[in-house]
Amino acid sequence: xxxxxxxxxxxxxxxxxxxxxxxxxxxxxxxxxxxxxxxxxxxxxxxxxxxxxxxxxxxxxxxxxxxxxxxxxxxxxxxxxxxxxxxxxxxxxxxxxxxxxxxxxxxxxxxxxxxxxxxxxxxxxxxxxxxxxxxxxxxxxxxxxxxxxxxxxxxxxxxxxxxxxxxxxxxxxxxxxxxxxxxxxxxxxxxxxxxxxxxxxxxxxxxxxxxxxxxxxxxxxxxxxxxxxxxxxxxxxxxxxxxxxxxxxxxxxxxxxxxxxxxxxxxxxxxxxxxxxxxxxxxxxxxxxxxxxxxxxxxxxxxxxxxxxxxxxxxxxxxxxxxxxxxxxxxxxxxxxxxxxxxxxxxxxxxxxxxxxxxxxxxxxxxxxxxxxxxx
Numbered sequence: 001x002x003x004x005x006x007x008x009x010x011x012x013x014x015x016x017x018x019x020x021x022x023x024x025x026x027x028x029x030x031x032x033x034x035x036x037x038x039x040x041x042x043x044x045x046x047x048x049x050x051x052x053x054x055x056x057x058x059x060x061x062x063x064x065x066x067x068x069x070x071x072x073x074x075x076x077x078x079x080x081x082x083x084x085x086x087x088x089x090x091x092x093x094x095x096x097x098x099x100x101x102x103x104x105x106x107x108x109x110x111x112x113x114x115x116x117x118x119x120x121x122x123x124x125x126x127x128x129x130x131x132x133x134x135x136x137x138x139x140x141x142x143x144x145x146x147x148x149x150x151x152x153x154x155x156x157x158x159x160x161x162x163x164x165x166x167x168x169x170x171x172x173x174x175x176x177x178x179x180x181x182x183x184x185x186x187x188x189x190x191x192x193x194x195x196x197x198x199x200x201x202x203x204x205x206x207x208x209x210x211x212x213x214x215x216x217x218x219x220x221x222x223x224x225x226x227x228x229x230x231x232x233x234x235x236x237x238x239x240x241x242x243x244x245x246x247x248x249x250x251x252x253x254x255x256x257x258x259x260x261x262x263x264x265x266x267x268x269x270x271x272x273x274x275x276x277x278x279x280x281x282x283x284x285x286x287x288x289x290x291x292x293x294x295x296x297x298x299x300x301x302x303x304x305x306x307x308x309x310x311x312x313x314x315x316x317x318x319x320x321x322x323x324x325x326x327x328x329x330x331x332x333x334x335x336x337x338x339x340x341x342x343x344x345x346x347x348x349x350x351x352x353x354x355x356x357x358x359x360x361x362x363x364x365x366x367x368x369x370x371x372x373x374x375x376x
Contacts (some may be wrong), residue, residue: 018121024049026117031056039099043072046094058102059094126156127192131185137206140196142176152180157194165197167230170266179264181206199229204270207261208235214249221246223275226329230268234286234326236275247272271326279304279333286327290316293340294349303334307343 180196343349
């Protein structure tokens, strides 16, 4: 084996990150294929590459048997013991059969196989890199578009942003830089395939982790997310330390933190509410920005009846029922909203057995931001 080949293996190991053992294995497999193809041989063979002395040797391998059925694959015990008296039935006898011109003939055939193995090893490394990044957010560049999908360059691989994972209000153009959420990484015959999303709730979670240090450090926890991508989302947050305001931490000074996320999501409205283990409080919070007078809970059916002031009914329900729908997704409870007048007529409000909840939908510091408010 020439020093040039050794140098090439070293260079591939450094440039491609592929271990020398993988490359040697690929070369050995290629040489076995070349030997059988070019010398019309069918016996079992093994190729031994010695990096220390720079040699490539081919050995035939024959099983020691009592009665030979195929002399290309088997050798009798008598003949084996003539080579070495210690051989017994079941052993394997190896004999060097390296052809004189093997190096020249094998090189051409081996080149293609080695190239393929190197490509497969590279794909394997890329797959391992990105499969570990599932459920993570990455920066990408829009490379091309077709009728359904958008292809986003992530560096070593091109990811697919399917139509159902795109925010409908967004327009994508080649060379645009966008943040995407990796939903799935698959092995395919053409290499690793990465699927990304702009609509997944996980994207919103990761954006808050990036923008809010308290969430990244675990001081504030995101409990649940309900999202209708491109339009409106709700997230519930909780602080383990009572002295910390979880909602205020996410909003930031003058709304700076949440506004950065709103801008990244092309103006998507985001309601941030405080999580509570008490469904009465949590459901009332989730219906922000509307005020809530009363929440009555049915534990068996996991449903609630919410009473709101008459003038807040449309705000509580939201456009096309969006506010109520998102609140139900966020809390995991069914929500039936009644106006105060209707509730009184039905005799369900006021109810002495149900706690009365009067909540302001948002903190005073959030009142100045119209992206938290829905139209009645």
